[in-house]
Amino acid sequence: MGNCFWKIMGNCFSSPTSDDISLLRGSNERMGPRDSTISDHLGPPPPYVSHEDEDHAYMYFPSPNVSRPASQLTEEEQIRIAKRIGLIQHLPSGVYDGSKKIRECVICMIEFVVGDHVRYLPCMHTYHVDCIDDWLMRSLTCPSCMEPVESALLTSYETN
Amino acid sequence: MANAQVLHAKGLCHSLVICNQYVTQSIMAEGQSTLLLRKQLADLKKNPVEGFSAGLIDDDDIYKWEVLIIGPPDTLYEGGFFKAHLYFPKDYPQKPPKMKFISDVWHPNIEKNGDVCISILHEPGDDKWGYEKANERWLPIHTVETILISVISMLADPNDESPANVDAASEWLTCGSSLSAPGKFGEEQSAAGDDA
Numbered sequence A: 001m002g003n004c005f006w007k008i009m010g011n012c013f014s015s016p017t018s019d020d021i022s023l024l025r026g027s028n029e030r031m032g033p034r035d036s037t038i039s040d041h042l043g044p045p046p047p048y049v050s051h052e053d054e055d056h057a058y059m060y061f062p063s064p065n066v067s068r069p070a071s072q073l074t075e076e077e078q079i080r081i082a083k084r085i086g087l088i089q090h091l092p093s094g095v096y097d098g099s100k101k102i103r104e105c106v107i108c109m110i111e112f113v114v115g116d117h118v119r120y121l122p123c124m125h126t127y128h129v130d131c132i133d134d135w136l137m138r139s140l141t142c143p144s145c146m147e148p149v150e151s152a153l154l155t156s157y158e159t160n
Numbered sequence B: 001m002a003n004a005q006v007l008h009a010k011g012l013c014h015s016l017v018i019c020n021q022y023v024t025q026s027i028m029a030e031g032q033s034t035l036l037l038r039k040q041l042a043d044l045k046k047n048p049v050e051g052f053s054a055g056l057i058d059d060d061d062i063y064k065w066e067v068l069i070i071g072p073p074d075t076l077y078e079g080g081f082f083k084a085h086l087y088f089p090k091d092y093p094q095k096p097p098k099m100k101f102i103s104d105v106w107h108p109n110i111e112k113n114g115d116v117c118i119s120i121l122h123e124p125g126d127d128k129w130g131y132e133k134a135n136e137r138w139l140p141i142h143t144v145e146t147i148l149i150s151v152i153s154m155l156a157d158p159n160d161e162s163p164a165n166v167d168a169a170s171e172w173l174t175c176g177s178s179l180s181a182p183g184k185f186g187e188e189q190s191a192a193g194d195d196a
């Protein structure tokens, strides 16, 4: 398969080794005509630029399947996590009142019971507090509509 | 433990260093994931979904599933049955399961050892490569059904941006859909795993 035109932009990170990386980089270089398009993509990921700070906040889960106990986090990491928790706690929450409009928490797929603690995201999607808070620590997006919640959070946090 | 939970519920755990939120949550998570997986298993038994069948590898372990995927029509995999395993973490659905094909499947996004490399099974924090958009990553609303639907559509339409099997990727691209022998891309046609 000498003429591989496949755009190799990175291997699956489930099993990358440094060898894989250099190998892939190497084959990119040999691809000639496509070099420019490839190197465009090899830079820092454009869609994430504005979220750069947020991405570092995932340090609580330093890598997949690894979560470090709070005592082993650096001070900087602790501050970021504390900030994230602070932000999440400023999202409106309440007690489910039996409203017919929302019936089920789509994270745990369990129907809301009157008295459940629920959290309302700016997009108006509603989840159990326990279900969504854990998720928001990992990603500040609504799992149903992928609406980022951080901007809304930041404004309400600052005005508070 | 209980104290930490109370503090957390009252929003008094801003100094996270002493907050045991995650300790308590991981214990709660086990109950939640068990319930959620049992519910999905029951739903799939009651209302099977076209294109695959699903069950447990071992009836005593709700975290390990075995699925049989029917090669989607009009693809190189048509006519084949492909067995795969799903391994759920205790904190599912906050974290994604891992998926591995037991049957041989030759595909750009499936490692030669069977590991499925699909962006929706990657955690949102995994930004090492940075080529996936947030909405292509894992979401806690994914179920066995939505995962398998994504995998089935991946079989027909590989993601060219992150080949796990580079040989399959280049082969797919050079021969691609014009390849007329479906057997090439799935070796255990029809008899997938029934040898046991």
Ligand SMILES: [Zn+2]
Binding pocket: A105, A106, A107, A108, A109, A110, A127, A128, A131
């Ligand atoms: Zn829930």
Ligand SMILES: [Zn+2]
Binding pocket: A121, A123, A124, A125, A142, A143, A144, A145, A146, A147
């Ligand atoms: Zn939403």
